[in-house]
Amino acid sequence: MGILEVKNVNKRFGGLQALGDVNLSVAENSCHAIIGPNGAGKSTLLNCLVGKLIPDTGSVMFDGQSVLGRKPYEINQMGISRVFQTPEIFGDLTVMENMMIACFAQRDGAFKMHAIGSMWKEKDIVEKAEHMLESMNLAEKRDMHTASMSRGDKRRMEIAMCLSQEPRLLLLDEPTAGMARADTNNTIDLLKKIKEERDITIAIIEHDMHVVFSLAERITVLAQGTPLVEDTPEKIKGHPKVREAYLGEAQVA
Amino acid sequence: MFGLTKKDLSLLGIVAILTMAAPFILNPFPTESAMAQFNAGYPDLMQKFVIFGIFAIGFNILFGLTGYLSFGHAAFLGVGSYSCVWMFKLLGYNVLPGIALSIVVSGLFALLIGVITLRRSGIYFSILTLAFAQMSFALAYSVLSNPKFNLTNGETGLQVYADDPQWFHSANLPDLPHLFGLSMRATHRMTLGGWEFQFNAGYYMCAIIMLVCFYLAxxxxxxxxxxxxxxxxSNQQRMNYTGLNSRPYTLAAFVISGMYAGLAGGLLSAVDPLAGAERMQWTASGEVVLMTILGGAGTLIGPVLGAGLIKYFENIFSKINESVLHSWFGFLPDGLEDFVITIVYPFVGKGWHLTLGLIFMLVVIFLPGGLIEGGQRIGRLFRGKKASKAGKSATTEPAE
Structure with missing residues (x-):
């Protein structure tokens, strides 16, 4: 029984069957990649996991609880954090403020009316945020507005915010899309480090085979909204069905 | 002190000094001089400065912080005004119950409207608030003013009549709004050389309340x-995916700013016990948006400056009529005098809106951060010069 169990999920947009009978089980503390060609339904599946979309049928269970019908913030409070394809951070706030927001969300929950005390006097939050920035190499950018950071730094900022919430499942939606090779490698190293240091489950949607094969312990291949095959990276590489559906056109490095 | 940082404390201190010394600062010209018409240090206008300052501070908590642009905040101002006058009618002329009730009623009203309007954001939110404010205006202007149930007294405006109960009124109390016997109209005049300074009880009460509001903000x-x-x-999407429910946060901000607006409305009635429906009209809602943007949305002091500037224009520029212009330009040859007056005339007097509009356009185009940004740029210019002398580069401080 995995920490995330997707059973018979169907999602239809008008005449398009975006997801057809998707079954997926992500084991706790593993790194699970979901790959597939464009339009395979990867993002739709992810959106079903975080509450942005509601599947037509089927069930999505996280740690034994259904996430269906819950709002994104409720699902996040259950322990699922999402990293977006283009980094979604608070652009006109500083790095430190971004971090503190995530720390407040983790400590105080979805809403707390805390309108009179100064935010800088919340010692535990300030310490935690500073510690987190330190460990993510963002400390010297502390007072910078995040909108003016580089793409790689924004990505690191977003991952740092997600981690400060101590999620049990981290969902990454093409975390290296549009990145230069060097930034991509940095991100891979960062994710590897996170994986080693924490008890965390990572589910990753990715186009870049280099990223997938350096990180994933298990891979699910999605094609036309249906899982083709699920196996270890070694087996996936040589799988004839996968080659046909997906890898055939682009030679695997 | 007061749980503020040094910088905030000095800002509060400056505002406190400015408001307390306003009767002097706003009265720079001797009474007999030709410039005396530019003096703003009379009670009526000073009261408006601080009351609309409160209104703008509250509006800024919603608009400046969350970015939700409400086009219906005048509804809360109006509700506050009516509540206060009703307290005068029922209990008597002491202003405290009226002010308290105006805050409570406008807060409840904001809660009701906020729950409905905050289901949408952006332009749809603005339009919804505008619609609610216009509905409130229509209710106050006609629907709620019929012989059977007269809550607002319609066109005439709500005021205190001789046959009102006024349960706690007694003969030794002033027959006008007062604070435990101190009439809001009580004015101490001080003549110093050619100057006359006026210290008004109503102004000082409003100013102290504004300082408290500013401190809370x-x-x-x-x-x-x-x-x-x-x-x-900044980013509602990230907020929701960080486990934060944005709805109650925006609702709380909406209610708080509604209560500020209600308080401002209550104070308007406290200094002049007449509440009219026109206070709820959309132009009044638009005015507070102008004030906030003109001064600098999202800054602490900007909205107060914006409120002051607009009220100054409304009351001072509008007084300049043709004869005043003739007295100014009388030294010019006749033909030229007429020509200059023809050009200047549309911008003063009844045309003060035109001048204000031009200033607003210039500010929005060249100083998107409002007057505060202008001040910061000038400050940076000076500091830049000093710093370059000292051989250091200027540090830019983050906007407050």
Missing amino acids: IRIFRSPFGLMLRAVK
Whole structure:
């Protein structure tokens, strides 16, 4: 029984069957990649996991609880954090403020009316945020507005915010899309480090085979909204069905 | 002190000194001089400065922090005004119950409207608030003023009549709004050389309340709650995926700013016990938006400056009529005098809106951060010069 169990999920947009009978089980503390060609339904599946979309049928269970019908913030409070394809951070706030927001969300929950005390006097939050920035190499950018950071730094900022919430499942939606090779490698190293240091489950949607094969312990291949095959990276590489559906056109490095 | 940082404390101190010394500062010209018409240090106008300052401070908590542009805040101002006058009618002329009730009623009213309008954001939110305010205006102007149930007294405006109960009124109390016997109209005049300064009880009460409001606004800006409100403005998507429910945060901000508006409305009635429906009209809602943007949305002091500037224009520029212009330009040859007056005339007197509009356009185009940004740029210019002398580069401070 995995920490995330997707059973018979169907999602239809008008005449398009975006997801057809998707079954997926992500084991706790593993790194699970979901790959597939464009339009395979990867993002739709992810959106079903975080509450942005509601599947037509089927069930999505996280740690034994259904996430269906819950709002994104409720699902996040259950322990699922999402990293977006283009980094979604608070652009006109500083790095430190971004971090503190995530720390407040983790400590105080979805809403707390805390309108009179100064935010800088919340010692535990300030310490935690500073510690987190330190460990993510963002400390010297502390007072910078995040909108003016580089793409790689924004990505690191977003991952740092997600981690400060101590999620049990981290969902990454093409975390290296549009990145230069060097930034991509940095991100891979960062994710590897996170994986080693924490008890965390990572589910990753990715186009870049280099990223997938350096990180994933298990891979699910999605094609036309249906899982083709699920196996270890070694087996996936040589799988004839996968080659046909997906890898055939682009030679695997 | 007061749980503020040094910088905020000095800002509060400056505002406190300015408001307390306003009768002097706003009265720079001797009474007999030709410039005396530019003096703003008379009670009526000074009261408006601080009351609309409160209105703008509250509006800024919603608009400046969360970015939700309400086009219906005048509804809360109006509700506050009516509540206060009703307290005068029922209990008597002491202003405290009226002010308290205006805050409570406008807060409840804001809660009701906020729950409905905050289901949408952006332009749809603005339109919804505008619709609600216009409905409130229509209710106040006609629907709620019929012989059977007269809550607002329609066109005439709500005021105190001789046959009103006024249960706690007694003969030794002033027959006008007062604070435990101190009439709001009580004015101490001080003549110093050619100058006359007026110290008005109503003004000082409003000014002290404004300082308290300003202080609370600083605390809100610096609090975790304020941080969350800025997060709403910055990126709601990230907020929701960080486990934060943006709806109650925006609703709380909406209610707080509604209560500020109600308080401002209550104070308007406290200094002049007449509440009319026109206070709820959309132009009044638009005015507070102008004030906030003109001064600098999202800054602490900007909205107060904006409110002051607009009220100054409304009351001072509008007084300049043709004969005043003739007295100014009388030294010019006749033909030229007429020509100059023809050009200047549309911008003063009844045309003060035109001047204000031009200033607003210039500010929005060249100083998107409002007057505060202008001040910061000038400050940076000076500091830049000093710093380059000392051989250091100027450090830019983050906007407050």
